Amino acid sequence: MSSLFDRENVDVAWCHGCGNLGILKLIKEILEELEVDKKTSVIVSGIGQAAKTPYYIDTNMFGVLHGRALPVATAIKLGNPNLCVVAEGGDGDMYGEGGNHFIHTIRRNVGIVHIVHNNMVYGLTKGQASPTSPKGFVTKVQVGGVVNEPFNPLAVALSLKAGFVSRVNIGDAKHAKEVLKSAFLHHGYALIDILQPCPTFNKTNTYHWFKENSYVLNDSYDSSDFVGALQKAFEFSPMPLGVIYQDKSNRDIFERSIRGVDAKPLHAMSHDVSKIQDLFNSL
Amino acid sequence: MTIDELKRYNGLNGARAYIAYKSIVYDVTESPLWKNGDHQGTHVAGVDLTSELSNAPHDNEVFEKFAVVGTLEGSEQVLASVQTPKMQEHQRDSYEPFKSKLRTWYKIYHPHPVAVHFPIALHLFSSGMDFLFLMRPKEAYDAGVFYSFFIATVMGFVAMVPGILSWWINYNFVMHRAFxxxxxxxxxxxxxxxxxxxxxxxxxxxxxxxxxKGILYHVIVLVTGLNVIVLGYFGGKITWGYGKYQTLQEDIKETVSLAKHQNTLSSHSNIQSISILIGGAAGTGIATLEKILSDAFKESGFYIFSTKEYMSRVRGGSNTTLLRISETPLDAPCWEVDISIALDVLALEHMQERWHKNTLVLADESFTEKKNNVVLVAMKESAKKFGSSKYANTYIAGVLFGLLKIEKNSLLQSIAEHFKEDEANKNVADFGYEEGAKLENLTLPNLPKADLEGVKKLHLMDGTTACGFGFLAGGCNMVTSYPMSPSTGVLNFMADMSKHLTIAVEQSEDEIASLHMVLGGWYSGARAMTTTSGGGFALMGEALSLSGMSETPAVIYLAQRPGPATGLPTRSEQGDLNMALYSGHGPFPRVILAPGSLRECIEYGYLAFELADKYQVPVIVLSDQYLADSISMIENVDFSSYEQRRYFVKSSENYVRYEDTETGISPRAIPGFGEGLICAVGDEHDERGQITEDYKMREKMVAKRARKSDALTLEAVAPEVVGEGDIAIIGWGSTRGVILESLQHLSNPRLAHVHFGWVHPLEPQQLKSLERFKYKVVVENNADGAFANQLKLHDIQIDKQILQSNGFNFFVDQLSVMIEKSVKELS
Known part of the structure; x- marks a missing residue:
């Protein structure tokens, strides 16, 4: 099926059966359904297999360095709050190399959608452990199996009072789409951790494994209950899927706090020289 | 670029054609109106046209379409010491404010050119009619002659009035031939x-x-016809100049003695100055004292320079502030001081090595015993008399003024200004003043002559503030930084300015984020910068590289402090040039600017944004603790001359970000502005911004990025050369003032100062000017001689290096000795 957001003449670099393919399709569908204007939306990505996604979506993009999508996305939103900004990358990109930015972007409550492809392994560098790899996962580097505690993005995000915290499994595309859509519609920072298999380098966490080890939160779950959400964030087998927490209280968002509510894009503004002159003359 | 540099770009023999207007140099080569550097036969390229423009038939909007290639040094540089008496007289013109208003009015309505064409046309018409009449004396011709002549004469008077007005307001009644x-x-x-x-x-x-009578009538009618031709001719001369190379305006400039750039080293030996060193622990109000005294000395008509050295701690330790006052502008510190004020016992010890045999030391009676040069004052006790020991500072300020016999009102005014809430301070200072005046039999340095008028026109500020104003002039509207001494001052300044101007300021989580945010800012269309010091800049290496690959502009204010690692956090060094030059993996063009004066801080701050935007490269403004924290004076700056240009384009539907162009500069568009999509990338990419590993595309893109250097290098501001000698004392960045004053002290005609504010990329043609020197000595405040090495890479032979890396900046008295020694060894 063709989409408005298909980019022409691209050479998709992912393996057959890769979870990224599903995520790519999902994002294009949502952008189209939400009638997002491709001219005023930007996807910023770091480095990794997941970070290649924006190269295949016909919109503005900035492909930056490993781990650095968030500060770049933050400043783009600050420079022009009218843009729809998405930061996208994998678990190593966002939770490993960019861990510090992850923490502080949540604290800022920047109005961006933060999409993390979580396949619990490093694909681009061919199979090392990622911050989310389960204990005991054997790789060419972690020869005796991973000994570190896996990173818990949901719990970290919640502890920093993220306004929208969610997890989906790309194996359940229909549910994933629903949640990702609400991430786009959330006012403020929205995290969506997407579980996806890497058929080449992660033989443990497969489509089947994800299906067996996760469940969709039912309608009775109250996503506005912070303490309940914190408990859910620590559930592992099986992992809860859906919007774990959403703060609908219209909290202040970063770019509006700094730039004001009706801020014009900075490219359309220049300083009043007479003001600079007055400030200088007052010295 | 200096005026001499500018001359090279005269548009002849294939040279590019540059012109300067209000310190900005424009490239007019491509303009059909400037073929071979000639404009309408009246102006030639390679010159500063600022003063000519007011007489041109167009306004400065004509410059908008030309590319800015640099700034003109010295064009507005008015050091009071180089002003001629005539010029000072001109500036003292009490009608000046009124004249200035009239000039503005005149510029809008230009009544003389409006009126003058009537008498010219009518007189000529009248003469023509008279010819007809003389051939066929008809009544109609007779009437035609008279009526037109009558109105011509009346209109002639009408045109004369604004003509004379213009002569006064625009040309100061200059007795030039044409007038x-x-x-x-x-x-x-x-x-x-x-x-x-x-x-x-x-x-x-x-x-x-x-x-x-009849004959006289006709003679007059015919002669006046000739007269108006003469009037028109000389009117044209005043407006359009005398010919290709010598314009009338230049002629007039000579006559009214406009400021000229100083290019000779005047001897400094007979200039009076006093140096005062104040020492005390952090938190003892040493900074307050510096502020009070600076303002008071300025108010009293002295030129001021002050600098500080402090320990990396918030309280305690022993810090000093050096204040120099003089009768001419100053821009350098000295090691030995004339007066030394100790605010505590530790300071007395700390300052000791900076005393010469006549240094007058002021200390509290409880600090030490009476010695030859030590004057004991009842600092603590007097302060207590007024109720608190905190008054010791104001008391000592009073003593100092009393001692030097400087009129006390300026001090009291400064104190009143500073302590609006606590009026007791004024009384304490007053008391101190009387005590100071009583002190006798002291060997006091001679008081410099006050120059109230000269000083009044100047602004007092530190390098941090001047850089900040430069960045504002450059249109900076986003600052993302992680605080780090000594760069934090600029972050604070910009944050403070965000109360008055639209500037988005964010303190980032680390320096990695700082520079990435800067790139995000520029990508979205902001003019973004970050501030940091060496350690923080080290973390920015990868983002710098991303700036290079993605061709996203960036401005980095890098205030140096001694390293490696944490080094000496609050002290000064020029030790990070190599890092600025080589930081970031993979080759890509970059610019490094190192201002050496307040004016350069503003100019380079501005230039940083223009260059980053135009060439889509990172620009590093290299400062240091000394430059950032030193306070000196700067004449008024006309910010309207720093035009903020935006180089991004509105994208069309088939826009590609990395179009392979002749100059290597691809038009940069921003998201949401235009019909196209902007794909910026850190991977190697094709013109669209898609990742590629095609080796041909790689070669093409490498060449494209490298090609930007060609034009960029031509933007280089030529080194400033002062003095005629054959031994060059070469410095860069913050050493400008101290080298200059050292050479003035040495007054050795063989010496000349060469100052590089534009540090990278060096322009080979400009470096050729160094060939005229027999010997070249490079002065750097670092241990590795990084700049000398850059010169060596350009095959410049360096005969001597003067290096220092003790955490201090250079001091005039010490550097003079070092230079003298080096020169002796050479010749």
């Missing part, structure tokens, strides 16, 4: 007109007669 001729011819024309009208009025038939 004198015009005036005389105009008066003659007017008088002749009155005579002819009188003849006709008395007897209209006289014009038909061969009588004396």
């Amino acid at each position: 004198v001729i015009k005036l005389i011819v105009a008066i003659i024309t007017l008088l002749l007109g009155v005579v002819a009208i009188a003849i006709y009025y008395e007897n209209p038939h006289a014009v038909y007669e061969h009588s004396l």
Whole structure:
């Protein structure tokens, strides 16, 4: 099926059966359904297999360095709050190399959608452990199996009072789409951790494994209950899927706090020289 | 670029054609109106046209379409010491404010050119009619002659009034040939007109007669026709100049003695100055004292320079502030001091090595015993008398003024200004003043002559503030930084300015985020910068590289402090040049600017944004603790001359971000502005911004990025050369003032100062100017001689290096000795 957001003449670099393919399709569908204007939306990505996604979506993009999508996305939103900004990358990109930015972007409550492809392994560098790899996962580097505690993005995000915290499994595309859509519609920072298999380098966490080890939160779950959400964030087998927490209280968002509510894009503004002159003359 | 540099770009023999207007140099090579560097036969390229523009038939909007290639140094640089008496007289003109208003009005309505065409046309018409009349004396011709002549004469008077006004307001009644001729011819024309009208009025038939009156009438009508041609000719000369190479404006400039760039080293030996060193622990109010004294000395008409050295701690330790006052502008510190004020015992010890045999030391009676040069004052006790030991500072300020016998009002005013809430301070200072005046039998340095008028026109500020104003002039509207001494001052300044101007300021989580945010900012269309010091800049390496690959502009204010690692956090060094040059993996063009004066701080701050935007490269402004924290004076700056240009384009539907162009510069568009999509990338990419590993595309893109250097290098601001000697003392960045004053002290005619503010990329043609020197000595405040090494890479032979890396900046007295020694060894 063709989409408005298909980019022409691209050479998709992912393996057959890769979870990224599903995520790519999902994002294009949502952008189209939400009638997002491709001219005023930007996807910023770091480095990794997941970070290649924006190269295949016909919109503005900035492909930056490993781990650095968030500060770049933050400043783009600050420079022009009218843009729809998405930061996208994998678990190593966002939770490993960019861990510090992850923490502080949540604290800022920047109005961006933060999409993390979580396949619990490093694909681009061919199979090392990622911050989310389960204990005991054997790789060419972690020869005796991973000994570190896996990173818990949901719990970290919640502890920093993220306004929208969610997890989906790309194996359940229909549910994933629903949640990702609400991430786009959330006012403020929205995290969506997407579980996806890497058929080449992660033989443990497969489509089947994800299906067996996760469940969709039912309608009775109250996503506005912070303490309940914190408990859910620590559930592992099986992992809860859906919007774990959403703060609908219209909290202040970063770019509006700094730039004001009706801020014009900075490219359309220049300083009043007479003001600079007055400030200088007052010295 | 200096005026001499500018001359090279005259558009002849294939050279590019540059012109300067209000310190900005424009490239007009491509303009059909500037073919071979010639504009309308009246202006030539390679010169500063600032003063000419007010007389041109167009305004400065014509410059908008030209590319800015640099700034003109010295064009507005007015050091009080180089002003001629005539110029000072000009500036003291009490009508000046009124004249200035009139000039603005004149510029809008230009009444003289409006009025002057009527008498010219009518007189010529009248003469023409008279020819016809003389051939066929018809009544209609007679009437035509008279009526047109009558109105011509009246209009002649009408045109003369604004003409004389313009002569006054625009040319200061300069007695130039053109003006004198015009005036005389105009008066003659007017008088002749009155005579002819009188003849006709008395007897209209006289014009038909061969009588004396009749003949005179016709002669006058014909002669006035010639007169207006002469008037028009010289009017044209005033507006359009005398010819290709010598314009009238330049001529006038000579006459009214506009500021000229100083290019000779004047001897400094007979100039009076006093140096005062104040020492005390952090938190003892040493900074307050510096502020009070600076303002008071300025108010008293002294030129001021002050600098500080402090320990990396918030309280305690022993810090000093050096204040120099002089009768001419100053821009350098000295090691030995004339007066030393100790605010605590530790300071007394700390300052000791900076005393010469006549240094007057002021200390509290409880600190030490009475010694030869130590004057004990009851600092603590007097302060307590007024109720608190905190008054010790104001008391000592009073003592100092009393001692130096400087009129006390300026001090009291400064104190009143500073302590609005606590008026007791004024009384304490007053008391101190009387105590100070009582001190006798002291060897005091001579008080410099006050220059109230000269000083009043100057602004007092530190390098941090000046850089900040430069960045504002450059249109900076986003600052993302992680605090780090000594760069934090600029972050604070910009944050403070965000209260008045639209500037988005964010303190980032680390320096990695800082520079990435800067790139995000520019990508979205902001003019973004970050501030940091060496350690923080080290973390920015990868983002710098991303700036290079993605061709996203960036401005980095890098205030150096001694390293490696944490080094000396609050002290100064020029130790990070190599890092600035080589940081970031993979080759890509970059610019490094190192201002050496307040004016350069502003100019380079501005230039940083223009260059980053135009060439889509990272620009590093290299400062240091000394430059950032030193306070000196700067003449007024006209910020309207720093035009903020935006180089991004509106994208079309098929826009590609990395279009392979001749210059290597691809038009940069921003998201949401235009119809296209902007794909910026850190991977190697094709023109669209898609990742590629095609080796041909790689070669093409490498070449494209490298090609940007060609034009960028031509933007280089040429080194500033002061002095005629054959031994070059070469410095860069913050050493400008101290080298200059050292050479003035040495007054050795063989020496010349060469200052590089533009540090990278060096322009080979400009470096050729160094060939004229027999010896070259490089002065750097670092241990690795990084800049000398850059010169060596360009095959410049370096004969001596003067290096220092003790955490201090250079001091005039010490550097003079070092230079003298080096020069002796050379010759």
